[in-house]
Amino acid sequence: xxxxxxxxxxxxxxxxxxxxxxxxxxxxxxxxxxxxxxxxxxxxxxxxxxxxxxxxxxxxxxxxxxxxxxxxxxxxxxxxxxxxxxxxxxxxxxxxxxxxxxxxxxxxxxxxxxxxxxxxxxxxxxxxxxxxxxxxxxxxxxxxxxxxxxxxxxxxxxxxxxxxxxxxxxxxxxxxxxxxxxxxxxxxxxxxxxxxxxxxxxxxxxxxxxxxxxxxxxxxxxxxxxxxxxxxxxxx
Amino acid sequence: xxxxxxxxxxxxxxxxxxxxxxxxxxxxxxxxxxxxxxxxxxxxxxxxxxxxxxxxxxxxxxxxxxxxxxxxxxxxxxxxxxxxxxxxxxxxxxxxxxxxxxxxxxxxxxxxxxxxxxxxxxxxxxxxxxxxxxxxxxxxxxxxxxxxxxxxxxxxxxxxxxxxxxxxxxxxxxxxxxxxxxxxxxxxxxxxxxxxxxxxxxxxxxxxxxxxxxxxxxxxxxxxxxxxxxxxxxxxxxxxxxxxxxxxxxxxxxxxxxxxxxxxxxxxxxxxxxxxxxxxxxxxxxxxxxxxxxxxxxxxxxxxxxxxxxxxxxxxxxxxxxxxxxxxxxxxxxxxxxxxxxxxxxxxx
Ligand SMILES: Nc1ncnc2c1ncn2[C@@H]1O[C@H](COP(=O)(O)OP(=O)(O)O)[C@@H](O)[C@H]1O
Ligand SMILES: [Mg+2]
Numbered sequence: 001x002x003x004x005x006x007x008x009x010x011x012x013x014x015x016x017x018x019x020x021x022x023x024x025x026x027x028x029x030x031x032x033x034x035x036x037x038x039x040x041x042x043x044x045x046x047x048x049x050x051x052x053x054x055x056x057x058x059x060x061x062x063x064x065x066x067x068x069x070x071x072x073x074x075x076x077x078x079x080x081x082x083x084x085x086x087x088x089x090x091x092x093x094x095x096x097x098x099x100x101x102x103x104x105x106x107x108x109x110x111x112x113x114x115x116x117x118x119x120x121x122x123x124x125x126x127x128x129x130x131x132x133x134x135x136x137x138x139x140x141x142x143x144x145x146x147x148x149x150x151x152x153x154x155x156x157x158x159x160x161x162x163x164x165x166x167x168x169x170x171x172x173x174x175x176x177x178x179x180x181x182x183x184x185x186x187x188x189x190x191x192x193x194x195x196x197x198x199x200x201x202x203x204x205x206x207x208x209x210x211x212x213x214x215x216x217x218x219x220x221x222x223x224x225x226x227x228x229x230x231x232x233x234x235x236x
Numbered sequence: 237x238x239x240x241x242x243x244x245x246x247x248x249x250x251x252x253x254x255x256x257x258x259x260x261x262x263x264x265x266x267x268x269x270x271x272x273x274x275x276x277x278x279x280x281x282x283x284x285x286x287x288x289x290x291x292x293x294x295x296x297x298x299x300x301x302x303x304x305x306x307x308x309x310x311x312x313x314x315x316x317x318x319x320x321x322x323x324x325x326x327x328x329x330x331x332x333x334x335x336x337x338x339x340x341x342x343x344x345x346x347x348x349x350x351x352x353x354x355x356x357x358x359x360x361x362x363x364x365x366x367x368x369x370x371x372x373x374x375x376x377x378x379x380x381x382x383x384x385x386x387x388x389x390x391x392x393x394x395x396x397x398x399x400x401x402x403x404x405x406x407x408x409x410x411x412x413x414x415x416x417x418x419x420x421x422x423x424x425x426x427x428x429x430x431x432x433x434x435x436x437x438x439x440x441x442x443x444x445x446x447x448x449x450x451x452x453x454x455x456x457x458x459x460x461x462x463x464x465x466x467x468x469x470x471x472x473x474x475x476x477x478x479x480x481x482x483x484x485x486x487x488x489x490x491x492x493x494x495x496x497x498x499x500x501x502x503x504x505x506x507x508x509x510x511x512x513x514x515x516x517x518x519x520x521x522x523x524x525x526x527x528x529x530x531x532x533x534x535x536x537x538x539x540x541x542x543x544x545x546x547x548x549x550x551x552x553x554x555x556x557x558x559x560x561x562x563x564x565x566x567x568x569x570x571x572x573x574x575x576x577x578x579x580x581x582x583x584x585x
Contacts, residue, residue: 052456052459071459071466072460073462073464076460076461076462081460083460090453090454092453102461104446104447104450104462105461105462
């Protein structure tokens with residue numbers, strides 16, 4: 001049964017057409033990746049799903065519920081959590097406070113504590129720095145914090161926008177490994193990446209975006225061996 | 237201890253405090269203020285007393301504006317407009333309906349001081365609520381506009397209010413509104429000050445109210461975490477305007493005369509300066525800056541024509557040496573978030 005469905009979604013920024021009819025589906029338990037060059041519309045797609053942008057046309061449903069007209073906080077309440085592009089953390093709050101804010105809408109104290117432990121298990125580095133201000137973390141640690149914080153709302157679907165951006169290669173491998181672990185625990189993940197190579201290794205399926213349209217889609221393995229995709233996005 | 241945890245504990249302590257405990261605290265506060273009211277109005281010379289009253293009214297204005305500008309990160313320079321609405325609304329109520337209301341109160345045995353106090357409380361609330369309604373109106377553009385654009389809208393709003401009042405005959409128009417009963421005393425000013433500080437403090441330090449500062453620091457991240465950013469931005473405007481209205485009502489019933497000249501954008505700027513000087517997001521900062529900036533012009537009276545020059549020079553020096561304000565943000569969010577970059581929630585057109 002498909003979980004998240006986008007049907008012919010159009011998004012404009014003023015006069016600029018950023019998405020020109022995107023359709024995609026993500027099943028429960030999958031990692032699906034959205035790859036494409038800079039400016040293809042990947043971030044716009046995630047922001048539209050999480051309600052930060054409103055589509056000019058098209059429909060978005062999650063488990064049958066229509067999300068198209070919902071506001072961001074209502075979409076969080078539906079079980080979708082978004083780790084935005086660019087390591088947006090509250091710089092003057094501690095790591096722990098940032099994580100607690102991720103659980104802003106929750107009232108189940110025990111569940112929150114359990115999820116905090118879970119995030120610390122996934123990202124031991126965050127536990128070491130839990131009383132440190134988030135602004136003093138390294139880029140990679142802030143990225144982990146952004147992902148950890150998104151997990152704290154206890155979502156059913158996790159939207160990740162370029163979690164590997166600007167990280168050293170060793171950290172890139174770590175973060176992809178962690179995403180795989182999160183998925184293994186049952187989380188559905190929509191992963192936006194410029195690092196198509198790594199993304200296609202951990203994803204089950206992928207969509208290739210170009211100037212606001214889906215130009216290829218399919219099983220990650222097939223995309224990874226597709227000549228056109230290889231040439232354009234895998235640098236081969 | 238971390239800020240969020242401290243806030244959490246404060247909320248819990250408040251939530252678990254018994255109703256009796258809270259009522260007792262309130263009763264003691266009121267008793268102390270009543271005694272102070274009697275003592276100060278007798279002991280202080282009228283000039284000093286007047287400055288004291290204006291300090292109190294400015295505290296209400298500065299702390300309430302801090303909720304909008306300091307804690308929620310919006311930029312309103314129309315606070316004098318809300319103050320005018322509250323001032324004129326309350327004055328109209330006590331002047332036009334006051335005598336009839338007092339007679340009605342007396343008929344049910346509430347004569348004298350109790351009757352006038354009741355009338356004044358009603359007038360304060362009426363002024364506050366009308367200003368809050370205007371806050372709702374102004375809060376709505378704040379959802380789409382920010383920074384300079386929002387500032388211009390609020391500035392324009394303040395001026396429109398002033399011009400409208402100037403043209404309303406039953407509010408005195410250009411002649412001003414005379415004959416307002418002098419109901420404002422030290423007690424009501426101090427009590428309003430205590431209430432605004434408590435309300436804003438509890439609001440922004442509660443786990444729920446952390447959202448105000450989340451909206452300020454990063455609107456996208458706040459929304460991504462499930463904060464209804466719209467609600468908090470509008471709420472800041474409504475609550476801030478409510479207390480500005482109360483301040484206006486206190487002001488009118490102290491001066492017993494209102495004129496739109498008291499509510500020009502210069503007054504709005506004065507309040508903004510108090511908030512910035514005290515520290516955006518610091519309640520104690522706003523309180524102290526309101527007192528300083530009320531007293532300072534009086535101290536500079538001896539140098540008469542250079543007064544504004546001194547005043548401006550002092551402000552410039554202060555802002556150069558402490559750009560984050562006297563008290564910084566005075567919050568667990570630390571210093572220097574004053575002009576923190578905010579990513580915008582962009583709505584596709
Ligand atoms: N706030 C904005 N205003 C106007 N155009 C924008 C805005 N954000 C993105 N765009 C444009 O929309 C297109 C898609 O951008 P984006 O979704 O950020 O791409 P990606 O994440 O794939 O790099 C680009 O052409 C970009 O220039
Ligand atoms: Mg992007």
